[in-house]
Amino acid sequence: MSASEALASTSLARADRVKRHAPVDRIYHWLTAASVLVLMGTAFLPIIGWKFEWLTLHWTTGIVLTLLVLFHIVRALIWQDWRAMVVDMADIRNGWRALAHAVRRGGAAPDKPGKYKLLQKLYHLAIAILVLSVVVSGLLMLLKIDTPLWRRNPYWFAADTWGAIYSIHGFAAMAMITFVMIHIYFALRPEEWWLTRSMLRGWISRAEYLNHCDSKRWVVSDRG
Amino acid sequence: MHLFRFATSIYGDSDVVIGASWDLLPWFVGAGAALILAHAVLKAVARGRLRQAAEIDQ
Numbered sequence: 515m516s517a518s519e520a521l522a523s524t525s526l527a528r529a530d531r532v533k534r535h536a537p538v539d540r541i542y543h544w545l546t547a548a549s550v551l552v553l554m555g556t557a558f559l560p561i562i563g564w565k566f567e568w569l570t571l572h573w574t575t576g577i578v579l580t581l582l583v584l585f586h587i588v589r590a591l592i593w594q595d596w597r598a599m600v601v602d603m604a605d606i607r608n609g610w611r612a613l614a615h616a617v618r619r620g621g622a623a624p625d626k627p628g629k630y631k632l633l634q635k636l637y638h639l640a641i642a643i644l645v646l647s648v649v650v651s652g653l654l655m656l657l658k659i660d661t662p663l664w665r666r667n668p669y670w671f672a673a674d675t676w677g678a679i680y681s682i683h684g685f686a687a688m689a690m691i692t693f694v695m696i697h698i699y700f701a702l703r704p705e706e707w708w709l710t711r712s713m714l715r716g717w718i719s720r721a722e723y724l725n726h727c728d729s730k731r732w733v734v735s736d737r738g
Numbered sequence: 739m740h741l742f743r744f745a746t747s748i749y750g751d752s753d754v755v756i757g758a759s760w761d762l763l764p765w766f767v768g769a770g771a772a773l774i775l776a777h778a779v780l781k782a783v784a785r786g787r788l789r790q791a792a793e794i795d796q
Contacts, residue, residue: 558763561760561763562763673747673748673754674754674755676756677742677754677755677756677757678755680755680756680757680758681742681755681757681758683757683758684757684758684760685758685762688758688762688763688766689766691763691766691767691770692766692767692769692770692773693770694770695767695770695771695773695774696770696773696774699774699777703781
């Protein structure tokens with residue numbers, strides 16, 4: 515194969531790709547995943563009996579997660595199409611049709627989704643609520659510890675208010691275990707590998723795009 | 739099993755909530771495992787039915 519043929523072949527292979535996640539969004543995703551796993555490890559391992567100095571690693575990773583979440587909110591609102599993650603009437607109609615098909619009630623088959631499926635959108639909504647709950651309550655809990663940056667002030671809130679803040683943090687953190695388990699499970703299922711791969715490589719093939727997505731609901735340019 | 743952890747108030751006359759009870763931890767792990775198992779079983783059953791239908795068509 516000559517150099518020009520190799521170049522043409524590479525260009526053809528690139529033309530067959532549809533960009534799904536920009537590099538910055540993939541880096542954000544994997545940094546968030548790593549920080550959530552560190553936070554869960556430093557939170558729950560001591561509870562189940564692994565004793566170690568967990569607090570410093572926990573709160574510093576919590577600050578990292580807070581910055582990542584702020585970055586994601588700003589990027590989603592300004593540079594990304596945030597509407598792609600909002601549940602719309604087409605999603606509800608398709609969800610109903612899928613449910614009717616699953617319980618063998620017949621009717622019209624569900625249409626293809628846009629960039630994200632209904633269950634992905636609902637998962638994102640739920641995990642967003644949980645993450646915001648742990649981040650906000652966690653930031654308030656920082657008032658209870660001494661750090662190089664500030665001195666503790668446990669009198670900021672009354673005892674029962676502190677109880678509510680700690681409860682929100684604990685319940686949201688435990689619920690995140692359930693959601694992380696489900697997330698990893700679906701990422702590993704063979705029929706979802708095309709999505710998992712796209713979070714590593716950034717793109718899906720044009721065949722995967724046409725096979726899984728409605729090109730009217732997720733419009734991509736010819737250049738991907 | 740409690741939903742919350744309690745401590746005696748600084749005045750010593752009542753209990754105050756200090757956080758969620760860690761007794762619930764296995765329940766959240768169990769809920770995740772149950773959902774995963776249910777989905778895996780449903781998918782396997784659906785795949786079996788599809789295979790059966792394909793064999794009947796042939």
